[in-house]
Amino acid sequence: MPEQVGWGEGTTYPDEDALIAHLATLVDGSSPEILQGIGDDAAVLAPDLVWTVDPQVDGVHFRRDFSSPYDVGWKALAVNLSDLAAMGALPIGALVSLILGEGDAADAEPIYAGLGACARTYGCPVVGGDVARGPGLSVSISVIGRAATPPPGRVGAQPGDVIAVTGTLGESAAGLAVLRDPALRDLPGAIESIERHRRPHPRLVEGQALAPFVHAMMDVSDGIATDLRRLARRSGVQLHVDLDALPMHDDTPPIARALGLAPGVLAATGGEDYELVMALSADDVERCGVTLTVIGHVAAGPASVRFIGEGANDALRGWDHLA
Amino acid sequence: MPEQVGWGEGTTYPDEDALIAHLATLVDGSSPEILQGIGDDAAVLAPDLVWTVDPQVDGVHFRRDFSSPYDVGWKALAVNLSDLAAMGALPIGALVSLILGEGDAADAEPIYAGLGACARTYGCPVVGGDVARGPGLSVSISVIGRAATPPPGRVGAQPGDVIAVTGTLGESAAGLAVLRDPALRDLPGAIESIERHRRPHPRLVEGQALAPFVHAMMDVSDGIATDLRRLARRSGVQLHVDLDALPMHDDTPPIARALGLAPGVLAATGGEDYELVMALSADDVERCGVTLTVIGHVAAGPASVRFIGEGANDALRGWDHLA
Incomplete structure (x- = not known):
């Protein structure tokens, strides 16, 4: 649970996004x-x-x-x-x-x-x-x-789209866990996970290749559990995500298990993946020229994210810089 | 005297500019x-x-x-x-x-x-x-x-140019002095000086009007004693500045005197004026349409600033954020 953010005379904000949204009302952004x-x-x-x-x-x-x-x-x-x-x-x-x-x-x-x-x-x-x-x-x-093409942004995900990601999720969070608990250092991939945590590699080439195909796109900085909520809110759609479908490096699930977490939960909430997550037509997953993993789909409905798969819980949240 | 900045194995840098210049060599800026x-x-x-x-x-x-x-x-x-x-x-x-x-x-x-x-x-x-x-x-x-016109920058001051400033100098520093020493609060202009310190007003309209006329221009953030040194270095010229010619609000000299400083010394070293200082042809001082005060001139010679007037001392320095 994120802490509440104190705000003047007893007002609190549930998270960073709510605070930023309130601050935005105080200035003219047009x-x-x-x-x-x-x-x-x-x-x-x-x-x-x-x-x-x-x-x-x-x-x-x-x-x-x-x-x-x-x-x-x-x-x-x-x-x-x-x-x-x-x-x-x-x-x-x-x-x-x-x-x-x-x-x-x-x-x-x-x-x-x-x-x-x-x-x-x-x-x-x-x-x-x-x-x-x-x-x-x-x-x-x-x-x-x-x-090179109009920047995609977070508005535009449409019912019927699939949700897809580049690369793998959870490895940076696994690296952070290893740094916090030296007992995990003997697990396979511990060193590589730490490296991924310390030196993220932005998906610049992939982003440019994907931009003409996607309806909405964002990078995964706080974990898809939080980031996809932002995309759902901005696009006004319901996102359905299968935690068991999240792409992971082979070494990540054992580290997640050692932490007592379902691998998909670590991958959805760990954050700092710096992969790209997007909504696009199923047909374009093959055509776009970038290797993607489909992790869910977009439906009509109130802006929200619904998870299925091991450990699924609609209250899952990623990293909040104000928590 | 600014402190020396420690730098790895015993190397030190004399000031912020030297540190920034060194750091710039570590990255490709082209x-x-x-x-x-x-x-x-x-x-x-x-x-x-x-x-x-x-x-x-x-x-x-x-x-x-x-x-x-x-x-x-x-x-x-x-x-x-x-x-x-x-x-x-x-x-x-x-x-x-x-x-x-x-x-x-x-x-x-x-x-x-x-x-x-x-x-x-x-x-x-x-x-x-x-x-x-x-x-x-x-x-x-x-x-x-x-x-609207090519941005001036700090390179381009030419021997024969005059040096001029907008508005007044030293008032923000006087305000800061009043904040530090409540005994000064009864001096005329104490409140106005504090206001100037707290709420600087950028010279946007003046800057746009001046850009087509000036050979070099910068804003006065750390005090002209430091800022003009930067301009001299980048233009490769010697600047001669008369401390007695620095424009000041009427209330500033008494506050400077109360601090035991020549008014021109406070005005040159206090910083946070957020006025514009520039090198331009003497003819353009009238033609540019902005009220300016001429405070000196540009000469050929090794990059440096020479002061004359009460309290003049070529070692005068403004604010250094690393000191």
């Missing part, structure tokens, strides 16, 4: 040049520029004892590139805002080294940067990219 | 679509889009006992708009990344209210936002704007 604003993975500037900003904060998005400064730099850029991937865009450049806490100055160089390695891997030049002292380490990166 | 990158107030995307990201961090850029959450929200957007002003651009939209420390949840609404008020005042829609928990309060905003 602009003739902005085609898509609050609610998607990134904003879209007319006609084809996609723009995102995402922070990575010490103790919230990463732990210093679990990730090296190099890993932190890699991930800070990778999560922004993943937002671009969800919009079918390729990067033009990144602006970096680095905040260093007391004693963090020696980390700036390895953070930038990791960030630079991710930037070279994905062809995203780092075109500006700022450094300031603060209460703790954080890296906020803003990325701009260009989309 | 891009066919980015016309100006690291080193200016904002990056320029071909052909006319200007893009910036700037954080406001609790205890570094603001103090909770000196500024209300509403003020913090206002200022977090205003400082980014000031970067746009320096590039002669008007805003298209802003993306907000809010990090809340323990117990800060009730501040999110007044922060957004202040941010929204600044956004409406300057016509900058807030098109996206994200909220996360962290070790302390910070607001990082990314803004995109459009320039």
Whole structure:
């Protein structure tokens, strides 16, 4: 259960999304040049520029004892590139805002080294940067990219569509579990899972290839249990998902079992997969040219997600940064 | 004297600029679509889009006992708009990344209210936002704007140019001094100076009007003693500045005197003025249509700033976020 977020005179918000939705009502978000604003993975500037900003904060998005400064730099850029991937865009450049806490100055160089390695891997030049002292380490990166086709966003899933994902789910969460419990380190794939947790790989090529086919798409950052709820709400549809159909690396189910979880529950709630999840016509699953796994379908009905399969429970939730 | 910044194996950097310049060597910043990158107030995307990201961090850029959450929200957007002003651009939209420390949840609404008020005042829609928990309060905003003429940047000041500024300098620093020392609160203009410190007003209209005339331009965020050094370095010229010529509100010199400072020294080093400082032909000072004060001139010579006037000292420095 996520904590309630305190809000002034006794008002509370159930989660991060509710707080963000309320804050959005306090500002005017309409602009003739902005085609898509609050609610998607990134904003879209007319006609084809996609723009995102995402922070990575010490103790919230990463732990210093679990990730090296190099890993932190890699991930800070990778999560922004993943937002671009969800919009079918390729990067033009990144602006970096680095905040260093007391004693963090020696980390700036390895953070930038990791960030630079991710930037070279994905062809995203780092075109500006700022450094300031603060209460703790954080890296906020803003990325701009260009989309070859109209960016998909989260609105547009239609009854009759199938729901599909790229790659595998749950491996990053398995890696985090191994980092938390050294007793799990002897399980097969423990090291590879940790690596996946520390160095996410955004699906930029896949996102661009998928954009012309999908009706709605987003990246999986908080776990599909939370992320698909967002897609359901924005598209106004009911999503049916089979936990037993979630694609996983062979080593992930044994780690889930060691944690006492049904594998599909770990895969749906663990978060930080940075895969792409989408709604599209069943016919396009083969035609799109990207290897996908179908995990469910879209139905008419009140905006919600219904799970079937081992451990299914409609109250399943992924990661909430305010919890 | 700024502190030295520790850097790995015993290496230290004298200031923020040196650290940022070193970090820039670790990443590839070249891009066919980015016309100006690291080193200016904002990056320029071909052909006319200007893009910036700037954080406001609790205890570094603001103090909770000196500024209300509403003020913090206002200022977090205003400082980014000031970067746009320096590039002669008007805003298209802003993306907000809010990090809340323990117990800060009730501040999110007044922060957004202040941010929204600044956004409406300057016509900058807030098109996206994200909220996360962290070790302390910070607001990082990314803004995109459009320039009607090629953005000026910091390169281009030429020997023979005059140096000029908009508005007045030192009032924000006077306000901060009053906040620090309640004994100064009875001086004339104390309240107005505090207001100026809490709610900077970016020179967007002036920046757009000045862009076609100036050879180089930047906003005054850390104090001209530091900011003009940056301009001198990037343009490769020597700047001569008369501290007695710095424009000030009538109430500022008595506050400076009460602090034991020559008024021009407070005005040159206090920072957070968010005025524009520029190099342009003397003829254009009248023709540009913006009220300016000439404070010095550009000469050939090694990149540096030379001060004359009361309190002049070539070692004068403004605010360093790493000090």
